[in-house]
Amino acid sequence: RLGMGQLSKCSFCLVAGGLGERLGFPGIKIGITAEVTTGMTFMERYARYILAFQAHARKLTGEVDLELPLAIMTSGDTHEKTVKLLFENQNFGLSSAQITIMFQENVPALMDVAARICRKGNAVEMKPHGHGDVHALLHQHGLPKKWEADGRQWLVIFQDTNPLAFRSLCAVLGASVVNGFVMNSVCIQRVPGEAVGAIAKLEGSTGSDMTINVEYNQLEAVLKDTPVGGDKADETGFSPFPGNTNTLVFGIPCMVRCLEATGGIIPEFVNPKWANADRNKFKSATRLECMMQDFPKLCNHGDKIGFTQIERLMCFTCVKNNVNDAASKQPQDCAFSAEADIYASDAHLLRLSGADVEIEAPDRATFLGISAELGARIVLHPSFCISLEELKSKVKGKIRISKRSSLVVEGDVVIDGLDLDGALELSGTGELRDLKVQNAGQPIVSIPEEELSTRAPCFQMRGYMCGKGEMERVHICNSSRGSSNKKNTDASVQAALVQIDVR
Helix, strand or coil, rough: CCCCCHHEEEEEECCCCCEEEECCCEEEHHHHCCCCCCCHHHHHHHHHHHHHHHEEEEEHHCCCCCCEEEEEEHHHHHHHHHHHHHHHHHHHHHCCCHEEEECCCEEEEECCCCCCEEEECEHHHEEEECCCCCHHHHCCCCHHHHHHHHCCCCEEECCCCCCCCCHHHHHHHHHHHHCCEEEEEECCCCCCCCCCEEEEEEEECCHHHHHHHHCHHHHHHHHCCCCCCCCCCCCCCCCCCCEEEEEEEEEEEHHHHHHHHHHCCCEEEECECCCCCCCCCCCCEEEECCHHHHHHHHCCCCCCEEEEEECHCCCCCCCCCCCCEEEEEECCHHHHHHHHHHHHHHHHHHHHHHCCCEEEEEEEECCCCCEEECCCCCEEECCCCCCCCHHHCCCEEEEEEECCCCEECCCCCEEEEEEEEEEEEEEEEEEEEEEEEEECCCEEEEEEEEHHHHHHHHHHHCEEEEEEEEEEEEEEECCCCCCEEEEECCCCEEEEEEEEEEC
């Protein structure tokens, strides 16, 4: 509740410099479909959350024209495609005035340990500099200072393929207020060896200390000479050092002070691939890099840096592997595993709502060699609930959902009793009581190998799609009911649709 009251004071920044080619998607990462039940891309999902936060803030403050600003950091690879994606989708409902796009330049590549500049043909070879540039770009555009003048207190920086980044944001904001954090990293329990950074308190020989992210490829070396003895599990089975999800909440006043003093220049490092055991020759040109989570290096000793550890299913999943690479990794962090996490997260939220909720246990499904738990496909749009606290007022009575069902809920809807065995889309404003739905549903079906290349990239990278079936669409207006039948004209899914309009 405390965090929900802070939403009117928030600004947002999306780090969107990555292409999806390595993931099997021929476009920018934010253009990847997050889940196939609604077909929402990552960018649309993020925009919907910001709009829902904005709607709540308007209601709370009475400022009907309040807009929550969004900065997007692009790269040479993604800039034009990001602009095009936003233009073709009318900014996904956001206004042009609330969006600022910040273009990140590449930096010269280094050819050897003497840091000589590398030439490629007749030009200097250029490489990405890392997402730490986001701080300098924010400063160069004057955004934190402007936001502070506009009464903003918090900046939320998030990355491009974590569909759960905002699910627990209100709780994280509340933790920042209570603890006076100037930087709050959203963290999870980390599996030793997992490719996410770890939050640690580093203590110097002079008595100084710093709470900061240590990258996973450096963690073993940092810990091997400590009592911990390396990147190992404790009695819980997890690392004693929380995993950093790179969803970061900054106090804007502190950020303004630090950026004014430093220009937002984050200390750089190099991580070359070595060609020999002596480590004096590179395999290929390398680059200087910087990371946005190294912001504590710009802070004063008295600035409070902290983290909020949240159940993984409530704050983090991602798409960073293609299916071939994901098969040998744990967690798999690919399109299918992330999609399954979206449904599981919203199912978990429903169970936590306080209502009498029973959702049938999922089955294990496998597509293109990737296995995950896949049961009821539940999508609770942020317009329905922005937090567990809000959900508690939206769900009542007895809720029963079978594992073959799909449920999509959008709008200011109250569900008081639901028995679902099939597919249901629920939208509108008002309360719906004791609804029973049973139909063929819209199952997830495997795409035959010989047909895979003919499907859209979002399906190719998964190996499945929504099959033919039936769906009931219920739109609520106030408290009375009516119904009409319509045929689905979507060429990709031939479903019989039943729309119930309550007028």
